Amino acid sequence: MQTVPDGAEVVATRGDARHLEIPPLLIVDAVTDFLDAHGVGHGPPAWQRIGDGHSNITYLIERGGASVVLRRGPRPPLQKSTHDMVREARIQKILRGHGVPVPAIVAVCEDESVLGVPFYLMSHLDGTVVTDTIPAHLSSPEQREATGAAVVDALVALHSIDVTEGELAGLGSPDGYLRRQVERFGGLWEANTTRSLPEVERIADWLGRNLPASQAAAVVHGDYRLGNLMFAPQAPARIIAILDWEMATLGDPLADLGYLTATYSEAGIPSTPLELTPVTQAPGYLTRHKLAERYQSRTGLDLTPLPWYQTLALWKAAIFCEAIHTRWRRGERPDDTVFGPSLETGVPHLLAMAAQHTGLTAATRG
Structure with a gap:
């Protein structure tokens, strides 16, 4: 399990998650099962949070030579019609067909029982996001x-x-x-x-x-x-x-x-x-x-x-x-x-x- 500096657990297993007052953002074994179901890598996954988003959350997941990015909304409760990851994934699929540079969508999970909110996996790209330093x-x-x-x-x-x-x-x-x-x-x-x-x-x-x-x-x-x-x-x-x-x-x-x-x-x-x-x-x-x-x-x-x-x-x-x-x-x-x-x-x-x-x-x- 990993914790952030203020002590709020962000990653846990299903067993640990049941006893946490604050639900984790990533449930490792649940994500592993989802990766298995979609043929993404093999073995235990490694993860790290990426991006500067203050609303939705993204993780780089690496597993057996495969690299994908998991994107999910914040913890519930959520305002209706916000943080719609299923719609977001659909939009990217459509735009990719029109030549818009977007990551490929690997899989979409609408089942909220997995992580508490819908999420999707997209391809991990080797690139640079310009933030507070000049590459x-x-x-x-x-x-x-x-x-x-x-x-x-x-x-x-x-x-x-x-x-x-x-x-x-x-x-x-x-x-x-x-x-x-x-x-x-x-x-x-x-x-x-x-x-x-x-x-x-x-x-x-x-x-x-x-x-x-x-x-x-x-x-x-x-x-x-x-x-x-x-x-x-x-x-x-x-x-x-x-x-x-x-x-x-x-x-x-x-x-x-x-x-x-x-x-x-x-x-x-x-x-x-x-x-x-x-x-x-x-x-x-x-x-x-x-x-x-x-x-x-x-x-x-x-x-x-x-x-x-x-x-x-x-x-x-x-x-x-x-x-x-x-x-x-x-x-x-x-x-x-x-x-x-x-x-x-x-x-x-x-x-x-x-x-x-x-x-x-x-x-x-x-």
Whole structure:
């Protein structure tokens, strides 16, 4: 059995799990049986937690020469329609068929009795995720610029896929996407907070009164940022996988650009709790303006209303982070000793930054 520093067990056997007050995140013998059932390796598995996610959880599982990644949601109870690993796996299967760089899905487990929540296995890729250090092979000025260019170009390619036919058309309705986002996340705030922050309602009202007209329909990733992209392990900068598809649906592509640019770390711009890749503050990386400019040149979309989408992104992020903060306060995230507590002030900070974008948009839209 392995424990995290605060003593909350995250891995156990079935026998041990029955006696734990807090359910483990990984039950070794249950996972071993699942691996056997799907012909993944042989012998006892080795595991390690990977990724920087604060919501869903991923483990690298190595066993008899086979390497897979297990992805699951957090411990129950879970908000309805959130952390849907079965849907996430299905989306990746569909997108892989359209040439989107995603890991291959190995197996999906809908049986909650195995780990307490559904989960899936995907192929393990040899690549680099850029977070708080600059990989050596991407450190030159040329490769720093190429990194930003690759981020934009992969997003453009995703947004260029025809979503009017085939399985993709069944993932959602892009019509009314923006209004539904405002209404849905406004409702989630009430369900996931224990405190009063009036700025949430004020921003929601402003978003609803200033809805832009969507210019296109596309697959919207929902959490498109540098930390959810895997690069090839050697130069030149090339994206080999887009990760974390939990929030993907059909909608307005500028929602992704708004999120990318609003949370992208840049020197001289105040940071947010979502800037999980601070390295882009270093010289040589594209600025937010350059990212948007490259996207516009390749799509032809009018970016005049981009501040509205940036407001939406930060407002949604504040609501999503509040849910994490509330779960932490209730003791439902016992292995979280940093991120959950930081959201006491982090959520109001996100809302303050969202409010700044509303001022920009109000000025441009009159």
